[in-house]
Amino acid sequence: MLQSKKLTLVLLINAALVSTAFASEQSESKGFVEDANGSVLFRTGYLTRDYKDVKPGTDTSSFAQTAIVKLDSGFTKGVVGFGVGVIGDASFKLGENGHTGNQMIPTHSQDNADGTKDAYDHWARGGAYVKARISNTTATYGTQVLDLPVLASNTARLVPEYFTGVLVQSNEIDNLNLVAGKFTENQYSSQINSDGNQLDRAVVWGAKYTFNDDLKASYYGVDVKDKLDRHYANVNYNHGLKDDAALNFDLSGYHTKFSKDASTYSATGTIANTAYGTNAENGGIAGTEKTNDIWAISTSYSKDVHNVMLAYQQNFGDVGYDYGGNADGAQSIYVPNSYLSDFVGNDEKSLGLQYNYNFKNHGLPGLNWTTAFVYGWDIDVRDQAKEGQEREFFNQVKYTVQSGFAKDASLRLRHSYYRANDEYKSVYMPDTNEWRIWLDIPVKLF
Numbered sequence: 001m002l003q004s005k006k007l008t009l010v011l012l013i014n015a016a017l018v019s020t021a022f023a024s025e026q027s028e029s030k031g032f033v034e035d036a037n038g039s040v041l042f043r044t045g046y047l048t049r050d051y052k053d054v055k056p057g058t059d060t061s062s063f064a065q066t067a068i069v070k071l072d073s074g075f076t077k078g079v080v081g082f083g084v085g086v087i088g089d090a091s092f093k094l095g096e097n098g099h100t101g102n103q104m105i106p107t108h109s110q111d112n113a114d115g116t117k118d119a120y121d122h123w124a125r126g127g128a129y130v131k132a133r134i135s136n137t138t139a140t141y142g143t144q145v146l147d148l149p150v151l152a153s154n155t156a157r158l159v160p161e162y163f164t165g166v167l168v169q170s171n172e173i174d175n176l177n178l179v180a181g182k183f184t185e186n187q188y189s190s191q192i193n194s195d196g197n198q199l200d201r202a203v204v205w206g207a208k209y210t211f212n213d214d215l216k217a218s219y220y221g222v223d224v225k226d227k228l229d230r231h232y233a234n235v236n237y238n239h240g241l242k243d244d245a246a247l248n249f250d251l252s253g254y255h256t257k258f259s260k261d262a263s264t265y266s267a268t269g270t271i272a273n274t275a276y277g278t279n280a281e282n283g284g285i286a287g288t289e290k291t292n293d294i295w296a297i298s299t300s301y302s303k304d305v306h307n308v309m310l311a312y313q314q315n316f317g318d319v320g321y322d323y324g325g326n327a328d329g330a331q332s333i334y335v336p337n338s339y340l341s342d343f344v345g346n347d348e349k350s351l352g353l354q355y356n357y358n359f360k361n362h363g364l365p366g367l368n369w370t371t372a373f374v375y376g377w378d379i380d381v382r383d384q385a386k387e388g389q390e391r392e393f394f395n396q397v398k399y400t401v402q403s404g405f406a407k408d409a410s411l412r413l414r415h416s417y418y419r420a421n422d423e424y425k426s427v428y429m430p431d432t433n434e435w436r437i438w439l440d441i442p443v444k445l446f
Contacts, residue, residue: 024135025171026081035074038445040067044094045158045438047102052431060101062119066091066158069126071445081133087143088126089159093119103190103330104158123192127164137170143194146329148179149232150222150254151204154330157189161330164194165202175210179220186327199327201225206232214238227263227326230256232334245303252335253295254321260288266320266345266428292317294344298336305358311336313343313350320345339394340416340434343376345424348388350376366400381423388424393417412438 075081129142165183206220
């Protein structure tokens with residue numbers, strides 16, 4: 001099956017290369033130095049989780065500073081252009097961080113007397129990459145931050161999650177973007193080891209087609225060796241209304257087949273991951289093949305400074321939609337009801353309402369407020385006769401500087417109030433109050 005997928009991708013890309021009749025990106029290259037750019041993002045991050053009704057010392061809190069660097073050359077001129085780049089981060093903790101966690105800061109392996117682990121005082125990660133471009137097709141090999149629905153790097157922590165491998169992106173056919181890649185290393189945001197998740201091989205492929213300004217569709221797939229096979233599809237349609245208002249309709253879904261050696265951590269199927277404190281005797285390994293299907297539909301109405309979204313999401317299968325635990329990207333969850341909880345329990349149904357307000361009409365361009373409430377029910381909780389339920393009240397305020405010397409600097413405050421019934425929180429996540437505070441200061445080097 002894997003060989004047929006590879007052959008299909010080769011044929012698609014070759015067809016795209018020979019069919020192009022448009023000016024290419026490579027023909028417009030200005031040069032290796034002329035198109036180069038470099039930047040540093042200085043980020044101060046604070047994340048704390050106050051767990052209710054659990055033993056003292058369980059709460060987690062992380063506070064640290066980082067500088068995320070990206071240096072990217074242009075492409076050399078010619079039929080085939082070549083380039084190089086570097087991406088990485090250097091960080092240090094702020095304060096003791098005695099109860100660090102939440103994939104924010106790496107910790108030493110040795111436990112303290114109270115069961116906690118000491119956080120690193122300072123650390124650095126990253127790597128280099130090389131790239132080549134012919135016409136409108138680019139191949140990149142090395143350390144990368146991925147943004148694909150089935151293989152997405154976690155960028156919601158202090159520093160990003162990294163993958164190492166090759167990714168090919170082709171735009172030879174007008175309005176069609178094709179991707180294919182193979183990755184052999186995966187490093188979480190809180191890991192020092194460049195292959196901390198011991199990825200054997202992840203093969204990814206996909207396509208996104210823009211029919212017109214209002215209608216787009218995409219499909220992506222990934223095969224993580226001995227772990228899972230996952231597919232994602234999406235259709236997005238925007239319908240303009242009078243007075244510059246608009247309606248947006250979005251339909252998306254995943255199908256995942258977990259192998260018997262996969263980690264399934266939703267705690268709602270037969271097996272759960274030990275990281276969530278359950279089923280320690282078998283290490284969180286599925287044991288037998290499991291499947292999950294999750295689909296979501298959302299409708300958004302926007303006008304001027306207002307945007308309101310109503311979303312429904314539902315799971316089917318043997319386990320919940322489990323992601324991130326099999327070197328498959330800790331942000332591979334492109335569904336609308338995703339905040340602190342992702343509402344992806346086994347057989348779970350969830351309904352969410354989100355509202356966003358832009359304060360530009362009050363003389364405060366760059367200030368946005370987002371609030372949401374999601375309720376999930378009918379969760380098939382492992383070893384529990386009663387179905388699980390969960391709910392989350394989410395609020396976020398973000399201000400981005402619009403001009404001046406600090407242009408694009410931003411401050412973000414995010415809060416989640418999460419609660420679940422006894423049956424679900426006993427195996428998934430305790431009642432939680434979470435705060436995230438992010439200060440980002442980007443600096444362009446060249």
